[in-house]
Amino acid sequence: MSLDFLILYEHVVREYExxxxxxxxxxxxxxxxxxxxxxxxxxxxxxxWKKPKVVVSSCMYDDEAIxxxxxxxxxxxxxxxxxxxxxxxxxxxxxAPWFNFNGNAKKCVQTCWGELTRQRLLAHxxxxxxxxxxxAVMMDFxxxxxQGYFKDKAQLCKEFGxxxxxxxxxxxxSFGYGSMSEQEVQELSKMAGEDFTQFARTNRESMxxxxxxxxxxxxxxxxxxxxxxxxxxxxxxxxxxxxQKKRPxxxxxxxxxxxxxxxxxxxxxxxxxxxxxxxxFAGKSCHILRPQPIEHEYxxxxxxxxxxxxxxxxxxxxxxxxxxPFPIDKAMIEGYFDKSEIPSYIRMADLLEDVYKNEPQxxxxxxxxxxxxxxxxxxxxxxxxxxxxxxxNPRVFRRICPPFADFAGRIYGYVDKAHISRExxxxxxxxxxxxxxxxxxx
Numbered sequence: 488m489s490l491d492f493l494i495l496y497e498h499v500v501r502e503y504e505x506x507x508x509x510x511x512x513x514x515x516x517x518x519x520x521x522x523x524x525x526x527x528x529x530x531x532x533x534x535x536w537k538k539p540k541v542v543v544s545s546c547m548y549d550d551e552a553i554x555x556x557x558x559x560x561x562x563x564x565x566x567x568x569x570x571x572x573x574x575x576x577x578x579x580x581x582x583a584p585w586f587n588f589n590g591n592a593k594k595c596v597q598t599c600w601g602e603l604t605r606q607r608l609l610a611h612x613x614x615x616x617x618x619x620x621x622x623a624v625m626m627d628f629x630x631x632x633x634q635g636y637f638k639d640k641a642q643l644c645k646e647f648g649x650x651x652x653x654x655x656x657x658x659x660x661s662f663g664y665g666s667m668s669e670q671e672v673q674e675l676s677k678m679a680g681e682d683f684t685q686f687a688r689t690n691r692e693s694m695x696x697x698x699x700x701x702x703x704x705x706x707x708x709x710x711x712x713x714x715x716x717x718x719x720x721x722x723x724x725x726x727x728x729x730x731q732k733k734r735p736x737x738x739x740x741x742x743x744x745x746x747x748x749x750x751x752x753x754x755x756x757x758x759x760x761x762x763x764x765x766x767x768f769a770g771k772s773c774h775i776l777r778p779q780p781i782e783h784e785y786x787x788x789x790x791x792x793x794x795x796x797x798x799x800x801x802x803x804x805x806x807x808x809x810x811x812p813f814p815i816d817k818a819m820i821e822g823y824f825d826k827s828e829i830p831s832y833i834r835m836a837d838l839l840e841d842v843y844k845n846e847p848q849x850x851x852x853x854x855x856x857x858x859x860x861x862x863x864x865x866x867x868x869x870x871x872x873x874x875x876x877x878x879x880n881p882r883v884f885r886r887i888c889p890p891f892a893d894f895a896g897r898i899y900g901y902v903d904k905a906h907i908s909r910e911x912x913x914x915x916x917x918x919x920x921x922x923x924x925x926x927x928x929x
Contacts, residue, residue, distance in 0.1 A: 491518040491843060493539035494570075495556055497525050499907050500719065501572060502545060504744065505624040505832070507915050511923045512836045518843070524905045525556065526898065528872045529865050533561045541566040541843050546573060547597065550590040550856050557851070558858040559865070565847045567595040568839060570624075574604050575761035575823065578791070579784035587611035591856045594849035596842060598835065603822040616848050621838055622831030623824050628746055629768040630830060633922050640751040644712070647740060654711040656806070657752035658701070658776075659745060661760045663720035664690035686785050693758065696778035698730055700799050704806065705734040715739045716748055754806065756796075761787055767820045772813045774805040789823055792816060871898045875906075 492513060496502040503522075510520045523533075525545065533539065544556045547569035557564055573586070580586050588597060593613050599605040600623040608618040628636055644651035664672065664687040672687045701713060715727065717739055727739045740748075745762050746769070749755060755773035757763050759781055766773045777795040794814040796805050805811065813820075827834070852858065874881065874895070881895035 488519075488536070490521055490533070490537045490539040492520045492541050492543055492839060493533060493561060494520065494522045494543040495525055495545055495560065496522060497545045497572070497905065499905055500744070502570075503907060503912075504628070504915060504919075507912070508627065508832045508919050508923065509624060509835055509839075511916065511920055512832050513839065515923060516836065516840065518840075523560065524902075526868060526901050526905060528868045529560060538562065539564065541568060541839060543839065544569045544595075546571065547592050547595050548585055548588055549592050553591055553595070553851050553856065554858050555861070559861055563852050563858070565850050565852055566842050567851050568842055569595050569597045570835075571598050571600075574600050575764075575787045575789055577784050577786055578788050581607055581788060584611075588613055591851045591853065593617065594851045594853065596838070598838065600831075601821065601823040601825045614849065619838055620825050621834045622827055623764070624831045624835055625746075626765065626768045626824060627830045627832050629750070629765060629770075632830065636918070636922060637747050637750040640753075643743070643747065643751045647714075647738070647742075649712045649714070649738065653736070655751060655753045656711050656713045657716060657748050657755045658697075658713065659716045659748075659755070659757045659760045659762050660694075660718050660721060661758050662690050662694040663718045665694040665718075665726075666721055666724045686782055689779065689781060693778050693781075695726065697758070697776055698726055700776075700778075700802050701737060702730055702734065703799065704803065705737055708806075709736060712736050712738065714748060714752070716745055717741050756805075759786060759790060761789065763789070763815065764820055764824050767813060767815075768824070768826075772811045774802075774808075774811065775814050776802065789815065789819055792819065867895070867898065871895060871902060875899060875902050 492510075494506050494510065496506055506522055510522060513520045521537075521539075523530075530537075539561055542557050542561060542564045544552070544567060546552060547556065547567065553567070557567055569592075576586055587608060588611070595617065597608060597613060597618050598621045599608065599618050600621070602620055605618050605620050609615060627633065638646070640655060641651045643649075644655065649655065664683065667675070667687060672683055676683045701715075705711070705713060713734075713736060715738065717724070717727065719741075721727065724739075730737050731739055745760075746765050749762070749766055749769050749771065752771075755766055755771060756776050757766070757773050758776055763773060763775075775790070775793050775795045777797055779797075792815070796802050825831075871881075881892050881899050883892075884895075885892040
């Protein structure tokens with residue numbers, strides 16, 4: 488019996504919760520659904536008896552993505568929908584050909600969170616039928632229908648040892664380059680073909696100044712708890728460790744979702760994270776801390792025209808402000824994140840159901856595209872997953888064969904970061920399911 492939908496994901500934190508919501512809704516409608524990580528080992532069943540009718544991808548920029556994400560996972564599949572997780576771009580990125588799709592990627596269904604993204608794709612020759620507006624599924628958890636889904640402030644504070652009677656301040660960090668060495672920045676620049684040196688410097692300097700503000704403020708205000716929601720790349724930061732030791736009410740926490748912390752927080756501060764849209768959909772406000780300007784080629788376009796806090800004195804004033812106006816215009820937010828009476832996961836499921844039931848209007852596998860099977864990657868993933876299953880990190884082979892250790896180590900790291908246990912999946916499904924069932928008559 489074939490599979491109806493195969494959903495591919497890249498990042499657990501960014502995608503998995505939303506994918507489970509979509510999966511549960513499709514299953515409620517009677518469809519079979521599987522979720523597969525892009526670097527999972529390739530499975531014979533998806534090429535044969537469990538071949539999916541529709542492939543739902545996390546990204547789909549060009550012919551190579553069709554080959555890697557579709558052909559090398561399931562063979563030929565002409566019904567391809569891209570969930571298009573990277574829609575919050577800078578103005579430079581919005582103009583770049585890469586982010587507006589090339590080749591037969593334009594023949595896949597490229598979902599758009601809002602009308603402004605749809606208009607951008609139309610201007611770059613993506614056919615109108617291939618760029619529907621669905622809204623952003625991750626925002627659905629902040630809708631009134633999901634009231635009770637998140638823990639309240641008291642529950643969350645108890646779980647993390649915070650004082651619930653104190654003011655809970657949240658800082659959402661994006662200093663992904665802040666802890667990188669110059670060598671790491673150079674290696675990343677070389678790999679990406681773009682020089683990140685200046686942006687990394689902006690990260691480091693902005694981070695240092697922001698932490699200086701926090702240090703000074705917390706010294707004068709013991710009545711607050713400040714939670715620093717670190718960026719995934721800030722896993723090794725001596726500056727954060729030092730401030731935690733110095734100020735007992737400064738807490739670096741990555742556990743739980745950023746939406747959970749947004750819902751519970753009394754006050755929110757942010758640098759350049761696209762989570763500002765989640766703050767908006769949660770019905771809250773925030774302050775944008777910008778100790779120094781961000782290069783426009785990296786600053787998300789949604790921040791254009793925003794109102795920034797640029798000095799320590801302005802930060803102190805903002806910290807004492809109640810019910811601050813939102814720092815970005817409503818039209819900008821809702822232009823990129825469509826707001827509708829119908830939840831986005833329902834709209835996305837409607838789209839997927841339509842793709843499933845009807846013949847594709849375009850063929851992603853039409854010439855001149857020529858698929859090819861990557862046998863090396865196929866074999867490498869089998870080996871890496873076997874090593875991961877027995878907790879054998881490839882770095883142990885560095886003395887014997889450094890090139891293999893480096894190559895396999897990178898893949899091993901990605902596999903580890905994207906891993907989610909079956910127990911955690913079951914827990915998340917059980918948490919989401921009542922809200923899906925509760926919104927429909929079954």
